[in-house]
Amino acid sequence: MTGWAWLHWIGFVVAVGYAVFLFSHVMYSRYLFIRLGREETEEARTGERFRELAVQMLGHRTLMKDRRSGWMHFVMFYGFIVLQFGALDLLIRGLAPEHHLPLGRGYRYFVLLQEITIVLILLAVGYAFYRRYIEKLKRLKRGWKPAVVLLFITGLMLSLLLTESMRAIWKGEPFSVYSPVSSTIAAWTGGIGPGAAELLFYLFWWLHLLILLAFLVYVPQSKHAHLLFAPFNLFWRTQGPPGKLKPIDLEDETAEEFGVGRIERFTRNQLLDLYSCVECGRCTNVCPASTTGKMLSPMELIVKLRDHLTVRGAAITSRTPWMPAFAFANSEANRVALSSRSMAEAGSRTGAGSGRMKAAEMVKAESDSEVNLIGDVITEEELWACTTCRNCEDQCPVANEHVRMIMDMRRYLALTEGKLPSEAGRTLNNIERQGNPWGIHRRERSGWMSGLVDGDHAPSIEEAGEFDYLFFVGSMGSYDKRSMKITRSMIRIMNEAGISFAVLGNEEGNSGDTARRLGNEYLFQELARSNIELFHQYKVKKIITIDPHAYHSFKNEYPDFGLSPRIEVYHHTEILALWIQEGRIVPTQSLEERVTYHDSCYLGRYNGVYDAPRIVLSAIPGVKLVEMERSGNNSMCCGAGGGLMWLEEREGTRVNVERTKQAAAVQPTVIASACPYCLTMLGDGTKALGKEDEMATYDIAELLAMSIGKSYS
Structure with a gap:
């Protein structure tokens, strides 16, 4: 081995060793930083975790929600898998020029695949540059840091092509259809001669290696650390119902704080x-x-x-x-x-x-x-x-x-x-004292019953005796005048369908969702245990509620506090869709309305209920269902979630007004919802836009009641 060859090898070992040392130090530091957190016990569900990892990482399911950037990332992701073998092949060629990856006759096809991949990655890099710096997508940061990675990738691709083209000139290889790009570059620059080509081969080889090592060191110290951490994050993501909050052990006497303050x-x-x-x-x-x-x-x-x-x-x-x-x-x-x-x-x-x-x-x-x-x-x-x-x-x-x-x-x-916005404090005090956010006396909870007419009847637990469904009305359906119409519509539909049901009346308590989302875990747990005791006392088998927030709490969070797994929980749109499909309810009267449906966050993204409300609407004669641009799992919030129904918006524009504008863009005559909070926010939105005469707001139960000739609206 010549002195140059020894120097070449020593330089390679030193460069790689130093880069690996830096990378290992940074990664171990990040690992130790993550280990500072509290240990969390997650169910194994290994098979499910691997399936989710495959779907997200290999299938790009979430990335493909933005098709253009999704395909760009798809090309880069799979392209770099191919080019990892290309980088290994290049290292072999630089250290032992007469050797390459041991692929036999398949090697030439690998070279062709590599060159096609390089071209695709360069196109993807160009598109990434266009999106960030020319199209200037609002969500993407600009500046020099994002450009560094694009330069790294471009440098890796070009140095790989140039190295291969110089090697072809150095070794006197003819044009090959299996390496069309590097062969074309070699043909254009073939006049430099084998000696100069050998020198340039090693120059570009070292350039490729140094860029690769710099990339290795840079990645864990930049936003591109996701390349290393995201697979683990996808694998260890929280299992179970989306958005389910984990209980706090409020009786832990060793706890220095509850919640996260550090x-x-x-x-x-x-x-x-x-x-x-x-x-x-x-x-x-x-x-x-x-x-x-x-x-x-x-x-x-x-x-x-x-x-x-x-x-x-x-x-x-x-x-x-x-x-x-x-x-x-x-x-x-x-x-x-x-x-x-x-x-x-x-x-x-x-x-x-x-x-x-x-x-x-x-x-x-x-x-x-x-x-x-x-x-x-x-x-x-x-x-x-x-x-x-x-x-x-x-x-x-x-x-x-x-x-x-x-x-x-x-x-x-x-x-x-003990720091809360003043409105949140009042709301929580009202819930604690009277079981509702307004502070209205708890004995008035069943006041909505006085509005029932035409023989409609809502039997109490004692009166019903044996019953199939408990209709949990909720605070909005009990106290809010507009939401009472939803409650009465459901009572009318259930009476019409001959459903065996009962209500708790003044015994009903607050679901606790508002308390939990405003941070008062203590009050939530107190309310949850009280409600669970009541459900078990009356041997409740099935629960229907018009409130997606209560629905989520009962279905997904109450089991942590002892709710029997035998109790089935339904949102009213689910059960209405089922009754329509069973023929218990037959909508006959045509409404002749252009309806757009607003997906409630706690019904949709939290619980995956998207089809049931649309099944109900599609069953109503005369209804033409039109979708907003943001619907389904990308539906925009009405602004009431997280307890914000009870807080004032003091910054920017109102969320409910922005959402109502999105609804108005499809020119509906009716905005339908399946949540009393959403209905209130959208109704206020139409008034703020001066469009209440052009667009009515109804719950799906109200529209169905109209179609069976039993309307309370």
Whole structure:
């Protein structure tokens, strides 16, 4: 082996060894930072987890919700799998020029596949550049950092082609149809001669290697860390009903706080979310708070938490979070969570008057516990802007759970700090004292019965004796005058269909959903246990409710507190669709309405009920069903979820008005909903737009009652 060959080999070993050392240090640091979180026990369900991983990672199910970027990512993802073998082949050729991957006669087909893949990836990179910097999609960040990766990829592709073309000239190989691109480049540059081609071969080979190693070191320290963490995040995503909150053990006397007030109080799965974020902006793009001018951006919330974890983790573990420090530390430190208003104040407390701290200052601030998770990193305004609609989670390609993190921080504010918006405090007090958000006396809960006419009857539990269904009316259906019409319509439909049912009347309690979403886990658990005791006492077998929030709580969250698994829970649209299909209800009167249906978040994204309401509407003669641009699993929230029904919107435009505009765009005569909260918000939206005479708002039960000639509207 010549001196040059020895130098070449030594340089290769040193470069690869140094890059692997840097990469390993950063990855181990991130691993230790994630380990700071609380351990979370998840059911194994290994088979189900592998299926979900395959569907999401290999099938790109969520990514394909945006077809254009989905196909772009598809090309890059599978292209890089092919090119990993190409990179290995290139390394072999550079270290032992007479050898290549041992594929026998199939090697030439591999070379052809590699060149086709390179062309496709270059086209995908060009499209990615176009989307970000020319089309300027609002959800995508611009600047030099996203461009770095595009340059890395372009450099890898071009250096691979140039290396192969120089090798062909050096070895005197003729044009090959199995390597059309590199052969064409070789034909254009063949005049340089074998000696110069050999020199250029090694020059481009080293360029490819150094770009590859730089990419390896850069990835875990950038948003592209999702390449490494997202597969684990997809595999370990929370199983079970979407959006289900986990109970807090309020009797744990060792607990220093309830909820999450420090980054290390999140679970390890939640901290894994942070490093999995792609920063694609899909979550923020669909967030009702963000799109109507509120402070909350789900993507920025994750990014700020991630950066806070990195610095906090460095302070706790005494490990350098960025490697090599001279290349990363200052630029990353200047970015860490200082974008929020109060984080700049944290910077001034540590002596950085400009609101920007160097890495060492930031780590010191974290060590001294001068940076608060809520207040300095994430503002209270952001937390209270969330409607818990889960549209962000539905659109996230790496299965991040933004809402669960927000709820954990809300719980901390409510249970540990006792800090709530004034309206939230009043609402919770009213629920605690009288069992409803208005504070109306609990003895008036059955007041809606006085409006029943024409022989309609809602038998009480005692009166009914044996019954098939408990109709849980809910606070909106019991106290809100507009929602009472939904309640009475359901009573009329059930009487018409000959259904055996009963109501609890004044014994009925609040479902507790509002309390839980406003962070008061204690009140929720108290209400849940009280309701469960009542259901079991009266031997309830099946429950129907018009409230998707109560439906979600009963079906998915009450079992954690002892609700019998034998009790079946139905939303009224599910049971109405079933009765229509069974022939119990036959809509006969034509309504002649152009109807657009608004999907409730807690019915759709939380529980997957999309078809039942449409089955009911399609069964009504004369109804022409038209879909809004945002419908189904991408339906926009009405603005009432997460307890925000009871809070004032003080920033930006009103969410319900924006949603009503989307409905108005398809020119309906009726906006249909399947939730009393949604109905209220959309009704207010039509009034705010001055369109209440053009567009009526009805619940699906009301429309069905009209069609069977039994209307209360």
